[in-house]
Amino acid sequence: MHNDSDDMKISVLSSGSGGNCTYIETNQHHILLDAGLSGVRIERLMTSINRSMKDVDMLLVSHEHTDHSKGVGVLARRYPKINVYANQKTWDAMHETIGEVPLAQKNIFPANMTMSFGDIDIESFAVSHDAAQAQFYNFHHNGKSFVVVTDTGYLSDHILGIIRNANAYVLECNHDVEMLRSGEYPWPLKQRILSDEGHLSNEEGANSLIECIGNNTEKVFIGHRSHHNNVKELAHLTVASMLEEHDFAVGTDFDLLDTDVEKASKLFKL
Template sequence: MVEDFGMRVSVLASSSSGNATYIETPKHKVLVDAGFSGKKLESLLASIDRKMSDVDSLFLTHEHTDHIKGVGVLARRYPKLNIYANAPTFAALPSSVGNLPADQLKIFEMGTTLSLDDLDIESFGVSHDAAAPQFYQFHHDDKAFAVLTDTGYVSDAIAGTIRDADAYLMECNHDLEMLRMGPYPWPLKQRILGDTGHLSNEDGANAIMDMIGLRTKRIYLGHLSPHNNMKPLAHMTVASMLQQQGLAVGHDFDVYDTDPAIADPLFVV
């Protein structure tokens, strides 16, 4: 009999330069995205005492490089790895990924739920400038962990789908003033600020306020831009906005930072 230690999660690294999150249950070890080289992903997993060879499934959110950089290497190095995405995302993968073994590719349609033994994975669409971007909520027993980055806004449908999760990885891509005053060309700034771009710190805080519930204990702030944001600024903005609405940050739940290159410790959802 397998001991049920619950669902454990580590945000291996998160920024607009690369993203990967590790989730495990007694029967499965999975990744969300692989936005780093194979060597870096192996190193990040080793830092939390885990091995890539034990990962059985990889869930892709969309085809942008900061989410799929290592997919090709991992697929060819680990032939037992199942790779899940919707059909438009697979079709949009860049040539840099190389040839992926067909038997490892598994279609996961948007808006459906996949059951893998003791892990249920719920997919939902977001508003981002990719072929068919979708993110995921992971369920084990009565616990839920939701991943939501790379969206220009959070619709009522998205908020309803992942409301009252036990833990969240939430996008806080940019500080509005830093983005407006920063070095990016105006068309790129417009893209980031648009409805198919990215959430600002304020957008992330407002989304959290729409979704947080009595079960929620952990909120991880992710996908920060190295050019248009800073961890202390994102943390301060989100925490202060939540506190202004009477939410007990540090008492009922905690807000955590993520790092672009260092894994967060494993936690039990």
């Protein structure tokens, strides 16, 4: 018999170039992945899904860019029971921007490693991004898995293998290539975004999903959308139509969902 209380519960609190934060809960842990907004905004987003920052005991950081790390120091200082995890290079790189994190709360989570925390196993994998050493995570609980991967210029076959057939994904569809090329960003920034150390476009995100989605997949969130070089409807349409061209039954076999910087996704269970 399935025990409802042993589900993994998840909400994408915020996702986009303006800030990123995801909430993952098991019986034993209340986890944030990234804290790329002010402490106050993260507290509000948590309240909006009927959860409290007071219960959070783990905060994982993917990389030092402020849209992922802005609130890390504030939350750590405000909530002493939070253990903060990042790889050494990320700690070194964000040291100046996040302020002091009490030593007792600082933990190293190396890239390409699985660490077990009671009822959840968390697998880190390095991605190709212009940060000190960006890494994302696959959360394993009770036979289910949840993958978050944004902020990467491409996904290697190795990573596609690690994340294949997860139960739910938050996957980057950062920009529409035409919007980016014709937009007002300076050329060096456009080059950075389009490079192998930049961000996945809508098409690249869709192609990655075509490689990853399996029979276990229930939910796919379109993540880390640029508010300058993308539009929610365009990203959704591009991904849905590319998946359908490859015979994926979007909306039947799995849900394709949008994310927002300002609004948390409804808490869902895996």
